[in-house]
Amino acid sequence: MQEARxxxxxxxxxxxxxHIRLLSNSLVHWSGCGLMDDEPDPVIAARRLYYAxxxxxxxxxEADPIINYANHTAQQLFEMGWDEFTKLPSRLSAEAVVQQERNALLKRVSDNGYIDDYSGIRIAKSGRRFKIEDATVWNLSDPQGKYCGQAAMFSIWHLLR
Known part of the structure; x- marks a missing residue:
């Protein structure tokens, strides 16, 4: 059986x-803004984020971090369903030629906890490339301060030829 998370x-x-609370609370910690601020019912907020x-x-x-959450828009953009996406090492969301750039991004987030100005090239399952702009990337930590991974959110992307 698949792990609940x-x-x-x-x-x-x-x-x-x-998991949405982890993402939102961590974002509040780093930026002062959360993901669920305007919705009093947290389950409705989580549903809205899934379909945002x-x-x-x-x-x-993990040593080679695995995607553990991808909302519906991310699934469509990367051309993968939930089951496939949540088995994917996150490094495979970028082409091998831009791995150094991606590694620099992740180090910058690790060092600072949060950035809101990332732009870079990503790749869908079919090989289709797209550029994301002004992505917010932040460290995740539980209420005890234990590091739990990283999250990313972006609303601007352009398909590349």
Whole structure:
């Protein structure tokens, strides 16, 4: 059976509310702004984030970090369903030729906790390339301060030829 945190968000698991709280609380810590601020019902907020018109993703703390959350927009953009996406090492979301750039981004986030100005090239399952702009990337930590991975959110992308 698939681990609960890797189950696709749905009504039965409150749209992965615990994970969304981790993403939102961590973002509040670094930026002062959360993901669920304007919705009093947290499950509705988690559902809205899953179907939001922007991409929201996160990866864990494995030696080769694995994507552990990708909202519907991210799934469509990267051309992968939930089950496939949540088995993907996050490094494979970028072409090999831009891995050095991606590694520099992740180090910058690790050092500073948060950035809101990342732009870079990503690749979908089909090989289609797209540029993301002004992405927010932040470190995730639980209430005890334990590092839990990183998350990214972006609403601007352009398909490349």
């Amino acid at each position: 890797y189950l696709e968000p749905c009504d039965e698991n409150d749209y992965q509310l615990d 018109p922007f991409a929201l993703l996160s990866h864990g703390t």
